[in-house]
Amino acid sequence: DASDIEKGTYAHYMLKEMDEQPAVIRNIIQHYQNENGDIELTEGVRSLVSEADRIYIVACGTSYNAGLVGKDILERIAGIPTEVHVSSEFGYNMPLLSSRPLFVFLSQSGETADSRAVLVEVKKRGYKALTMTNVPGSTLSREANETMLLHAGPEIAVASTKAYTAQIAVLAILAYDIARANGKELPFELMPELARVATIMDSIMSQKELFEDLSDRYLKTTPNTFFIGRGLDASVCLEGALKVKEISYIQAEGYPGGELKHGSIALIEDGTPVIALISQPKTNLNIRGNVKEVVARGANACIISMQGVEHENDEFILPHVEPILAPLITVLPIQLMAYYAALARGCDVDKPRNLAKSVTVE
Ligand code: AGP
Numbered sequence: 001d002a003s004d005i006e007k008g009t010y011a012h013y014m015l016k017e018m019d020e021q022p023a024v025i026r027n028i029i030q031h032y033q034n035e036n037g038d039i040e041l042t043e044g045v046r047s048l049v050s051e052a053d054r055i056y057i058v059a060c061g062t063s064y065n066a067g068l069v070g071k072d073i074l075e076r077i078a079g080i081p082t083e084v085h086v087s088s089e090f091g092y093n094m095p096l097l098s099s100r101p102l103f104v105f106l107s108q109s110g111e112t113a114d115s116r117a118v119l120v121e122v123k124k125r126g127y128k129a130l131t132m133t134n135v136p137g138s139t140l141s142r143e144a145n146e147t148m149l150l151h152a153g154p155e156i157a158v159a160s161t162k163a164y165t166a167q168i169a170v171l172a173i174l175a176y177d178i179a180r181a182n183g184k185e186l187p188f189e190l191m192p193e194l195a196r197v198a199t200i201m202d203s204i205m206s207q208k209e210l211f212e213d214l215s216d217r218y219l220k221t222t223p224n225t226f227f228i229g230r231g232l233d234a235s236v237c238l239e240g241a242l243k244v245k246e247i248s249y250i251q252a253e254g255y256p257g258g259e260l261k262h263g264s265i266a267l268i269e270d271g272t273p274v275i276a277l278i279s280q281p282k283t284n285l286n287i288r289g290n291v292k293e294v295v296a297r298g299a300n301a302c303i304i305s306m307q308g309v310e311h312e313n314d315e316f317i318l319p320h321v322e323p324i325l326a327p328l329i330t331v332l333p334i335q336l337m338a339y340y341a342a343l344a345r346g347c348d349v350d351k352p353r354n355l356a357k358s359v360t361v362e
Helices: 002-007 013-019 021-031 043-050 061-078 113-126 139-143 162-181 189-207 208-216 233-248 257-262 281-295 326-345
Strands: 052-060 080-088 102-105 128-135 146-149 222-228 253-257 275-277 300-306 316-318
Touching: 002 013, 002 043, 002 102, 013 021, 013 052, 013 326, 021 162, 021 189, 043 146, 043 162, 052 061, 052 113, 061 080, 061 162, 061 233, 102 113, 113 128, 113 139, 128 139, 128 162, 162 189, 162 326, 189 326, 208 300, 208 326, 222 233, 222 257, 222 281, 233 253, 233 275, 233 326, 253 257, 257 281, 275 281, 275 326, 281 300, 300 326, 316 326
Parallel strands: 052 080, 052 102, 102 128, 128 146, 222 253, 222 275, 275 300, 300 316
Antiparallel strands: none
């Protein structure tokens, strides 16, 4: 059938979609820059964000996890206070809002019922909304005031991969545009750095067997695992844990490293795999301290780090990118490890049990 053709030579849509990530980043660069290489957003989007004193990101699942990264980027680059909320909570437990809130709905499908319920409610209250989605003409796109597209191409595997990296890239573009409009100093040029990210993504995806090997050694037979990190790495750990849970059915926790000692470290036993992501210079020493703590309790620790913060014995050292964009790179090894774990455990990678691609009931 048609879906077999789309998958081409790939065993799974998930694998194909992970592989497409460098091309998606390049596509996003193309769509959001003008001939001078400057970021270009529509006037509608620009006027919407220029009126806002605070951004409320509302999303579910992987899109929520991308929102956590987006919050850091928006606050650090654009200087605009940003909150991230799970749609199904936000609907009935709305926080105190600022005087000029802007709602940003992150949704690959644009059809998630929990997110739509919030959109309906905020519109009823007269607020403005921007949807970032992969699907033009989707419900969340049609019903919001403005849309920014992810340009990632159809995502078919239930486990979202390229939409996550696309969302982070588009949020970074939005943050840079706001920063420029407000005359803020920009720490580096975004579009060339995104182009470098795409090249690095290519190099990671060409070394898949290394991550298959890590997956075999750390995830293949374990009943449970931890992903630990600090700051932006902690946000990526949440996404890593979600990927592993949904497709390989391994009980996985994504945790800020410093928080482990407040309870969860009790779960560490001889051989418990702990995968540590280390890309942020600010937290490098502290997270390495946390790794020592779990190793002292028997954990089987796997450190994936980045040039600039690497240590000799780290399992894998990723090429350096600007730390604020590191999630675009650090997520790849764990997407791949989740994929190979699911494969090794005989799971249905593209259609995991109990899940649907888009959740259209509240
Ligand atoms: C991701 O791997 C999940 N299957 C799921 O969490 C998904 O991200 C969530 O349901 C949100 O979907 P959306 O982005 O289409 O709104």
